[in-house]
Amino acid sequence: MATWKKIFIIISAIVIVLIGGGLYFLNQFLNALAPPKIEITKEYISTDRDFVNGVTIEKILVDSLGAKGYPVKYTTFYTTSCNIQHPKNRPTDPPSKIEFYKPGKYSWDEDTVKVDHIHNGLSRESVSSSDKLWWLNKYGKLPVCPLKFERNQWYYFTIGDPKVTGIFFFIDKEGREHQYFLASGVSPI
CATH class of the missing domain: 1.20.5 (Single alpha-helices involved in coiled-coils or other helix-helix interfaces)
Structure with missing residues (x-):
């Protein structure tokens, strides 16, 4: 050649x-x-990234739905949080999947609250004044999620990622699951 x-x-x-x-x-x-890809079912939540900061699930009572089909005005009356266990002496990767009813490298706590929220565009704000907020019970270190998902009920998930405002999750009367992802519009740069 x-x-x-x-x-x-x-x-x-x-x-x-x-x-x-x-x-x-x-x-x-x-x-x-780009914001992470999130999948929510009645059994687990998963992402193409990691749940470094855990997950919070709010059970909500909807006052009104917006034009895109998800709540814009609602009251949170129950929350549960998944707290990731980060060992001090040996680093481990945070999970990319959290199973609600199986123990893992995380624990759960729950709280009864009453907070009114309004979604305005990409942001969510509390319209309850601090003297109207109330908490009844705080239980911690549960091995599995204490929340049982119900039909015809709305839930709001926050995942501790600045690129995600939250995710609405709804189970209709037939048991079909619906997910409404709200990107925050925030760039990590």
Whole structure:
């Protein structure tokens, strides 16, 4: 084979590797900017990332639905939180899947509250003044989720990721599950 053909093949291979590597790293960078993919069922919540900060589930009483079909005004009357156990002496990866009714490297607590919320665009705000907020009970360190999902009931999930405002989860009368993901619009950069 002629020398110029060998040089052309080597240069072509280098260019292909550089372009392929550049596209791979560009894809990874853009994926890091995107909100996580979340899947919620009655049995678990999973993500394509990790649940570093755990998950909070609110059981809500809906006052009104917005044009997109999810609650815009509601009252939270019960919460439960999944707290990830981070060992001090040995690092472990946070879970990417939390099973509600199976023990894992996390514990659950629950609280009875009464907080009124309004969703305005991408943000959620409490309309209850601090003197109207009340808490009845706080129980902690439960091995599994104390909440039992019910039909015809709305839930609101927060996952501690700044790119996610929250996720509404609804189980209709037939038992079908519906999920409404609310991205915050916040970029990690």
